[in-house]
Amino acid sequence: MGRRRLMDQPSLSYNARVPTVTLTSSGKRFDAAADETVLEAAQRAGIALPYSCRGGVCGSCKATLVEGECSYPRNPPTALSGPARMRHAILLCQAVPRGDIAIQAREIASVEDIPHRRAETVVIERRMLAPDVVGIWLKPLGDDRLNWLPGQYLDVILEDGKHRPFSIASGPRADGAVELHVRHVPGGGFTSWVYESLKVGDRLTIEVPLGTFVPREDSERPMLFMAGGTGFAPVKAIVEHFIALGTRRPMHIYWGARIAEDLYLADLARGWAADVPTITFTPVLSDPEAARASGLREGLIHEALLEDFPDLADFDLYMSGPPAMVAAGRQLFIDANLPEDRLYFDSFDVAPDVLDAILRGRAGIHGL
Numbered sequence: 601m602g603r604r605r606l607m608d609q610p611s612l613s614y615n616a617r618v619p620t621v622t623l624t625s626s627g628k629r630f631d632a633a634a635d636e637t638v639l640e641a642a643q644r645a646g647i648a649l650p651y652s653c654r655g656g657v658c659g660s661c662k663a664t665l666v667e668g669e670c671s672y673p674r675n676p677p678t679a680l681s682g683p684a685r686m687r688h689a690i691l692l693c694q695a696v697p698r699g700d701i702a703i704q705a706r707e708i709a710s711v712e713d714i715p716h717r718r719a720e721t722v723v724i725e726r727r728m729l730a731p732d733v734v735g736i737w738l739k740p741l742g743d744d745r746l747n748w749l750p751g752q753y754l755d756v757i758l759e760d761g762k763h764r765p766f767s768i769a770s771g772p773r774a775d776g777a778v779e780l781h782v783r784h785v786p787g788g789g790f791t792s793w794v795y796e797s798l799k800v801g802d803r804l805t806i807e808v809p810l811g812t813f814v815p816r817e818d819s820e821r822p823m824l825f826m827a828g829g830t831g832f833a834p835v836k837a838i839v840e841h842f843i844a845l846g847t848r849r850p851m852h853i854y855w856g857a858r859i860a861e862d863l864y865l866a867d868l869a870r871g872w873a874a875d876v877p878t879i880t881f882t883p884v885l886s887d888p889e890a891a892r893a894s895g896l897r898e899g900l901i902h903e904a905l906l907e908d909f910p911d912l913a914d915f916d917l918y919m920s921g922p923p924a925m926v927a928a929g930r931q932l933f934i935d936a937n938l939p940e941d942r943l944y945f946d947s948f949d950v951a952p953d954v955l956d957a958i959l960r961g962r963a964g965i966h967g968l
């Protein structure tokens with residue numbers, strides 16, 4: 601359906617101060633406050649729409665504007681190509697309704713059941729997992745219990761109020777602990793502190809759960825997983841969930857890194873493949889010398905996956921990790937016949953405030 605101005609649409613009531621957003625697939629409606637993005641308004645209304653970076657660069661919040669108009673007063677919709685904008689694609693994390701709108705977007709009902717909230721936690725364990733990856737385990741203070749879906753992430757709240765997102769590397773556990781795999785970003789404030797100074801007993805304020813990278817159980821299709829570096833964290837949580845469910849769906853797991861030491865839980869993944877006949881695990885190294893020395897497959901992870909599965913029409917695909925890997929994978933996998941609505945991903949972009957600052961500082965974001 602083509603995009604039309606609201607004035608021509610008597611079916612939607614026009615209210616200049618409080619725009620209403622209608623989801624065409626379910627008929628649900630919610631109001632958007634002044635200058636609120638569609639995603640923020642949906643979250644306030646308890647409706648889960650897809651997102652990951654919240655900065656306008658990853659594209660996981662892409663939806664179609666069916667009626668009405670939106671603008672982008674914060675960040676430009678970097679993740680949308682020209683042709684996508686011509687087809688009325690919008691980015692829910694950046695689009696601000698200008699009057700009532702109707703959109704076609706994927707709703708993720710399973711995520712709606714768990715409202716996100718703040719919690720005070722204490723570090724109960726800290727361990728180096730790889731030369732630049734720190735594993736940290738947090739526990740909420742007192743009798744507080746946290747809930748989330750496997751694959752979701754949390755925000756660490758810094759003293760100045762800024763947020764730093766990290767995927768939770770397991771589903772909720774009986775002991776209440778939250779596992780994170782934190783890669784040290786050179787020049788990064790929070791991850792440098794974690795790498796150099798964080799110790800058992802330190803307190804962290806978190807907001808949890810966030811994100812829509814969660815297991816989709818309404819499918820019988822085989823699954824492909826592609827993780828780059830610490831992108832293994834949410835993949836681990838989702839795979840463990842499916843193993844616990846006893847799924848018969850095949851799961852093919854690809855994990856890419858530069859050197860073998862970066863595949864910090866390769867033995868765990870090898871164990872899954874040894875124990876469950878429907879699971880395969882393929883580690884891939886981008887450094888040719890490291891690949892030769894370790895006997896592991898050499899190359900780029902998305903290329904390795906496509907060599908093994910050139911036609912993705914019959915798969916569900918989950919991927920998480922560095923933005924460049926996710927962006928390359930998105931394009932190539934859709935070109936290999938993967939329907940876009942069966943591609944689930946978290947792109948490990950820097951936090952929205954840093955993205956905002958970088959986008960304000962330069963015209964393009966490529967190479968982030």
Ligand SMILES: Cc1cc2nc3c(=O)[nH]c(=O)nc-3n(C[C@H](O)[C@H](O)[C@H](O)COP(=O)(O)OP(=O)(O)OC[C@H]3O[C@@H](n4cnc5c(N)ncnc54)[C@H](O)[C@@H]3O)c2cc1C
Binds near residue numbers: 653753764791
């Ligand atoms: C959904 C999601 C899940 C994630 N999960 C994980 C995970 O499980 N594990 C993991 O390791 N990472 C994960 N990440 C990435 C992680 O959030 C970032 O690496 C982290 O926020 C970096 O924080 P920092 O304070 O150390 O770095 P920041 O201080 O935010 O800096 C990051 C980089 O940007 C540069 N920078 C900062 N400000 C500017 C500026 N104004 N102009 C130019 N450059 C600037 C810095 O020099 C640095 O290189 C995830 C990201 C997302 C979006």
Ligand code: FES
Binds near residue numbers: 650661679692
């Ligand atoms: S572009 Fe909107 S969540 Fe990443």
